[in-house]
Structures are given as structure tokens and as C-alpha cells.
Amino acid sequence: MKKKLTSRYVATVTAPGPKRLEVYDQTLSGFGLRVSLAGRKTWFCSPRVDGRVRRLTIGTYPALSLADARQKAQEQLRNAQLGLEPEPKADTLGDVVPQFVELYAKPRNRGWRTQERLLMHHWKPLFDVPIDQIKRADAVRVLDSIVASASAGSANNAMAVFKKLMNWCVDRGMIDANPIAGLKTPRKPVARDRVLSDRELEAVWSAADKDAYPFGPLVQVLILTAQRRAEVGEMRWSEIDFETSTWTIPAGRAKNGIAHDVPLSPAVLDILQNVPRFAGSNFVFTTTGTTPVSGFGRLKERLDREVGFSDWWFHDLRRTAASGMARIGVAPHVIEKVLNHKTGVISGVAAVYNRYSYADEKREALEKWAMTVNSSAKNACERSHQYLTSKDSKGVLTPCAAN
Template sequence: MKKKLTSRYIDTVTAPGPKRLEVYDLMLPGFGIRVSVTGGKTWFCSTRVDGRIKRIKIGTHPAVGLSDARDQAKSILHNAQLGIEPPEASLTLGEVVPMFITLYAKPRNRGWCEQERLLDQKWAPLYKTPISQIKRTDAVRILDDIVAGGAPGRANHALAVLKKLMNWSLDRGMIDVNPIAGLKPPSKSKARDRVLTEAELSKFMDAAKAEAYPFGSILQVLLLTGQRRGEVSEMKWSHIDFETAIWTIPAERAKNGLAHDVPLSSEVVSILRSLPRFAGSDFVFTTTGTTPVSGFGRAKARIDDAMGTSDWWVHDLRRTAASGMARIGVSPHIIEKVLNHKSGIISGVAAVYNRYSYAEEKREALEQWAGHLIQSTIQGSRESGDKSDPTMRSTTDHGSGLPRI
């Protein structure tokens, strides 16, 4: 698209979507502005260098005005006519992040969504800064703000993912020096040991059953199976065999790279059979039919209100399941098999030669754990004065509340 660029036009132009809009200036060929669907506006200049068209980023609006951007474009075009090659423009952090996620994080890390979320949430203030101009003090300032906001652990995670991005950028020649190399985490990491009490388990199960699909049902399955949140979130119907009551987590989806068969207790089978299905979708827990469910924040807040506490994380459910099974007499090596731990009681040489699957033992452990949770819910309901029949709620009401889709 070509148009005479004016300050008024630049202030009001928007990208109609779904793609960004590029507008070339009629007064100065090669000069233009790119408007993203989110409203960002970037000046650029296109010129021919060694027979190839090269685009040079000049700056962003409104930090750089129309007059200054046009003057800079004139200088670039003038030098190009004299055979002077324009300098390489440094990519901004916001431009590097999607490249890092696509080329590095996705192929190597199942937790790439969390890495992307951390970058978007915590490092957004630096997104418009050229990556080569980011200073150590910039990172420290943001980390200090995160810690001051009461999330020191989150600050450690934010630093870790930015370090990976910077090292990746250094390897690719985007930067000459990693400005945060050697920067220590802002807080000392602590191994989390939170386990829900028996009273909290009863309240949690009641609250989860009252919560609508998909979060109410997925939270129950997380606690009943003891599997990782990412693995349960990405559960697919095609990986569930209802005849044998086994859910198979493929090796490529398991965190430790080992395929894992999870025996499903009768309680979990009942939950899964009650869930709605999206036409043409293989995801068990989804709100779109095209992607697995994500974003537990609002649902957790509602569960918190019902439980009367917010001092727990979704990952604590896995630890609670492991501790609960140990408490009711399940052997440690069986718990490890249920959790699909790669090392532990059975490790080293023993792990190499011991190929027994412990399928029946795992099934028995998970059935015992489900039964214990049901009894805890019943006992909790009696103690709280609930006159309804908790036995019926524990086996039939799983909070789906939706018809098949």
C-alpha cells in the first residue's frame, strides 16, 4: 500500500488484521511504516544492496517522529546510491523472543509455553529495546520489581529463561556479549514441600466438583492420578483405552522422555466419561477444541475461596498424591512408578535390568488413593454438616455441567 504519509495519518492508522499493515510513502520511495495488529508502529527503509533488497529498521512511532524518520531514510538511501552499505539494525528483544521460542524452546523443551509466558509477562518493558543495547542494570531493575511484588521464586525463573535467550542470541551472533552472564538469582531457591491436609483435601474435592468444565474436572484428575499438569492438560482421547482403563502418555509428551501407562481408577474413568467432547478435537481438556486448556488462575481463585486458603499451587497436588499414597501404605518404589520418576529407589544398574512395569501394583495404588479421597470427602461433608449424599456426589458429580459439543 502506498500513501502520502502525514503526521495525522500516522497517528490514526490501524492494521485491519489479521496481518500487519505496511504503508510506503509516496513522497520518498522505499520509506514506509509497518503497523502491527496490536497497534505498534515501526519506521523502515528498503534499499538495494549488492543486488538484494534490504530493509532497515529506523525506529518506532511515536518515539521517532515522521520528520526525523524521513530524514534518516533519506540519509540511508543517499548512502546506498554512493555504495555505502547501511549498518545492520539490531533486533529488539520483542522481535527476538518469537524466534527464540520457535527455533530453540519448542524443539527442546515441553515447558516452552511457560518460558514464553515468563518472557511476555516479566520482560515486556524491554521488548522495544534493541537486544544489543540491553544492559545488566535493566535486567536487575526488573528482577528487583518482581521480588518487591512478593514473587522471588518467579524472579528466579524469569532470570533463567532470559539467560537462555541471551546465550542463544550470543551463539547466533545477534549480540557480542551476554549482559547478564554470571548474574546470580535474586533469591535462594527453596524446595517446596507443601502438602494438602486431610481437611483441605475434602474441601478441595468438593470445590473442584462444583467447578465447571474444564478446570473442575482437570483438577480432580491431577490429584487422583498424581501426574504432571502439562501431561494432564494435553491428555488426548486417542491415548485413553477405556476397556483396559489405561491412559498412555507418549514418550514425546512425558517430561522425562519415557512413555508412561497410567492405570485409571474407577473414579477417574467416571470423570472422563462425563466430560463433553469437541467435534473433531482429540483434546480431553480444552476450551477451543484446537489447543489444550491453559490459564488456571481464575479457577484456582474460586477454589481458594471455597477452601478458605490460597496457600497451595497446582503442582502441590502431585506432591500431595505421592505423600497421600505413602501415608496409606503404598510402597515407595510403586509411588515412583506411578509418578514416572526416572530415578530414585529403582535407579542405576537396578533400573537398567528391572523392566517390570508394576502395572497391577500401580493400579492398586491409584484405586486405594481414589478410595481414600472419596472417604475423606465423605468424612469432611459429615463434619461440615452437609446433609446431601456425598457418596453419590463422589461418583457421579464431577462438575462438567456442559453438554457434548
């Protein structure tokens, strides 16, 4: 794409997707701007040296203005015309991150979006630093800032993906050694053991019932199925067999890489049969029809305001369901099968030889759990009715949202 680059255009241009955008300047031939899907803007020029076109990175916007970038490009292009070897410039971390995500993370890791988010969010302070000039002290400063503003777990995850990226750079010859090789994790993370109380779960259920599609029904399905947020959020209609009341999570979407059959209780089927469908879309929970639902951070904020507490995560609903099933008498090995855990009660040699799916036991467990949740929601509704009746001089009851 060719266009006369102006300061206003550079400030507002975005990449429409699905690939990054490259715009060549009509004013100076061989000079251009590259815009990533994440919004990063990089100046480049393409001089011809020894009959071959070479791509040189000049810098990034807004650190380098259009006028400054055009001047630097003109110098490089002039040197090429005079037969002078252009000065090679190493890619910056900001240049390398999209390459790492596209060439390494996406093909190998189902959680590549999380890796991309960690790199784009936490390591942005080093994006303008050439990849071969990043020092151990630079990384330590970034990790210290994460610990100060977030949590040890976030810092550990950010460090792990950064270390993986730097090892990838070593393999590709971009750098000679990983600057954080052998660096210890910032802190030992504390394993979460948060389980919502019955009253708290009732509050979350009620708040979800008030939230519109797709978010409210999604949270209720999370509670009733005990599956992972990403697995439920990316649920497809093609994965659901309504005749057998079964949802099959394919291996490619399951966190542990093992296909998983989730029996659907009548309560879940009722939710799914009443959610709207986008014409031509395979996603159960979506706002666009073309991509699965997103915006869980804003959803959590809404729920927190409604329930009056915030010290919980969506993953705690999975732990709460597992604890609830144990409390009503479901065997530990059946709970593990419901959760699609690889190890635990059935592990080692037993896991190799025990291929029984426990389909009937899983169905019974999830149906008992759904009835428990439903009973709890109804009790909460009755308490609410009793309170309102005693307070309302007209004797008007507020309709209960519990299913």
C-alpha cells in the same frame, strides 16, 4: 499485505496468526509495520542497496509514532536512492525474543511456552533496548524488580531463560559476550513441601465439583491421577484406552521425556465418560476444540474464593497425592513409578537393569488413592448434611456434590 497505515489502524491491529503480520504502507513504498503474535509492533523499511533489498528495523510502537517512523523510513529510503549506505540498527530485545522462541526454544524444549511467558512478562522493560547494548546492570535491575514483586523462584527462572537467550545471541553473532555470564541467581529458592490436609483436599474437590467443564473435571483428574498439570491439561482422547483403562502420556509430552502409562481408576473413568466431547477434537479438556484448556490463573482464583485459602499451587495436588498414597501403605518405588520420576528409590545401576513397569502395582495404588479421596469426600458430605439438618428448620438437605 498492503494498506494505508493510519494512527487508528496501528493502535488496533493484531496478528490473526498462525504467523506474525506484516503490513506495507501504501503511502510510502518500502515502509511497513510488523505485528508479532504477542502483540509487539515494530516499524521497518526495506531499501534497495546494490541491487539487494535490505530489511532495517526503525523502532517500536508506541515509543515511535506513525509520523516519526514514517519520517525515519523516508530518510533511510532517500539515503539508499542517493547511494548512501543505510545505518544498520541492531535488533532490540523485543525483536529477538520471538526469533529465539521460534528458532531455538520450540524445537528443543517441551516447556517453550513457559520460557516465552517468562521472557515476555519479566523482561519487557528491556524490549526497546538494542540487544548489543544490554548491560549487566540492566539485567540486575530487572531481576531485583522480580524479587521485590514476585518470588526468588520466579527471578531464578527468568534469569535462566534470559541467560540461555543471550548465549544463543552469542552463537549467532548478534553480541560478542553474554552480559550476565557468571551472574549468581538472585536467591536460593526454597523447595516447596506443601501438602494439603484432608479437609483442604476435600474443599478443593468440592469446589472443583461445582466448577463447570472443563476446569472442574480437570482438577479432579489431577487429584486422582497425581500427574502434572500440563500433562492432564493437554490430555488427548487418542491417548486413552478405555478397554484397558489406561492413559498413555507420550514421551513428547512427558516432562522427563519418557512415555508413561497411567492406570485409570473407576473414578477417573467415570469422570472422563461424562465430560462433553467437541466434534472432531482430540483434546479432552478444551474450550475451543482446537487447543487445550488455558486460564489456570483464573481457575485458581475461583477455587481460592470457594475454599477460603490460597497458599497452594496445582502442583501441590501431585505432592498431596504422593503423600496420601504413602500414608495408605503404597511402597515408595511404586509411588515413583506413578509419578514417572526418573530418579529416587530406583536409581543408578538399579534403574538401568530394572525395566519392570509395575503396572499392576500402579493400578492398585491409584485405585486405593481414588477410594480414599472418594471416602473423604463422602465424609465431608455427611458432615455438611448433619450441619444443615440441625440448622434448617424445614429439615431440607442440600444435595452433596461428592462422587
